[in-house]
Amino acid sequence: MSLTVAALAVLTGCGSVRAGGEPEAGASATPGTATVDKKLQMESIQADCMKQKGFKYVAYVPPEEKQTAAEIKRDNGDYQEMRKYREKYGFEVFAEFIYPGEVGISKEETKVDKDPNGKITRDLSTAQYEAYRKALESCFSRAAKQVLGKTVTQRMDIYQQFAKAKKLMVAREMDGDQRLVGLASAMADCLRGKGYTITKTAPRDISRGVHNTVNDTMSRIGAKQEGVEWKPGSKTIIPAKLTAAQARPYLQKEIKAALDDLECGKDFYPVYNPKDLKINNTLFAEYAMR
Numbered sequence: 001m002s003l004t005v006a007a008l009a010v011l012t013g014c015g016s017v018r019a020g021g022e023p024e025a026g027a028s029a030t031p032g033t034a035t036v037d038k039k040l041q042m043e044s045i046q047a048d049c050m051k052q053k054g055f056k057y058v059a060y061v062p063p064e065e066k067q068t069a070a071e072i073k074r075d076n077g078d079y080q081e082m083r084k085y086r087e088k089y090g091f092e093v094f095a096e097f098i099y100p101g102e103v104g105i106s107k108e109e110t111k112v113d114k115d116p117n118g119k120i121t122r123d124l125s126t127a128q129y130e131a132y133r134k135a136l137e138s139c140f141s142r143a144a145k146q147v148l149g150k151t152v153t154q155r156m157d158i159y160q161q162f163a164k165a166k167k168l169m170v171a172r173e174m175d176g177d178q179r180l181v182g183l184a185s186a187m188a189d190c191l192r193g194k195g196y197t198i199t200k201t202a203p204r205d206i207s208r209g210v211h212n213t214v215n216d217t218m219s220r221i222g223a224k225q226e227g228v229e230w231k232p233g234s235k236t237i238i239p240a241k242l243t244a245a246q247a248r249p250y251l252q253k254e255i256k257a258a259l260d261d262l263e264c265g266k267d268f269y270p271v272y273n274p275k276d277l278k279i280n281n282t283l284f285a286e287y288a289m290r
Helices: 002-006 033-052 069-075 079-089 104-113 117-122 126-148 155-173 178-193 203-226 244-264 269-287
Strands: none
Touching: 033 126, 033 269, 069 079, 079 244, 079 269, 117 126, 126 155, 155 269, 178 203, 178 244, 178 269, 203 244, 203 269
16 A cells, blocks of 8 residues: 555646647536446456455445636646645645644555554554555556556556556647747756756646655655665655744745745646646546646
């Protein structure tokens, strides 16, 4: 179950677009019926497979969480809604320590905790859990092949396939969009004018540029706490352990950075976000995610 949380970084972003780049009214990241049906099929196959292997597994698909009007607007690049959100949460990095369960990994963990299979695994010994985990990976592979037509050996493989597929779609549909490339370049110039170091200006890169500097701050703290080596720019994020009081000064700086990013991206995000949403919705349906 924890792989759902581990894959959170892979499943960021959203999108849907009209001619000219205007957001479609109501474009949402809520899973469609076809996606939910695939999830149900996969869960049913896994439950039957686990039973055959002598393990208990409950077919479970979390109830659909309908997005609010504000969330839909934000996902489509609405400036006012994005600003309102960032004024409180920034990029959702240090906000997690102050608003646990509202953003980030802690929010995903609250969803995972509702999965009835969590109780089953918590009651197992270390040896039993390892046997259970291996059986479940095998059953997931069977379900992915039968329902999605994907060949995987473990659950994480599906997230990695998703990430590779998204990278290709982004390169084709975003980095190849000259209007979006121009908006990204203008956003980069604006951020440099505010003192930010911007080296990559492709649309996907610029959308994550300032956010990644905040992730780097988090990882620097986490690496020091854990006594491990970490290099700036690494794709690996090392979570820190902070109290709300310790995190608050970092969140204040993060909020400023997030608002600077938004001001410079005022023209960029209404075009970028819907495209990103469209790509994600396409892939979420293909891989039965979200």
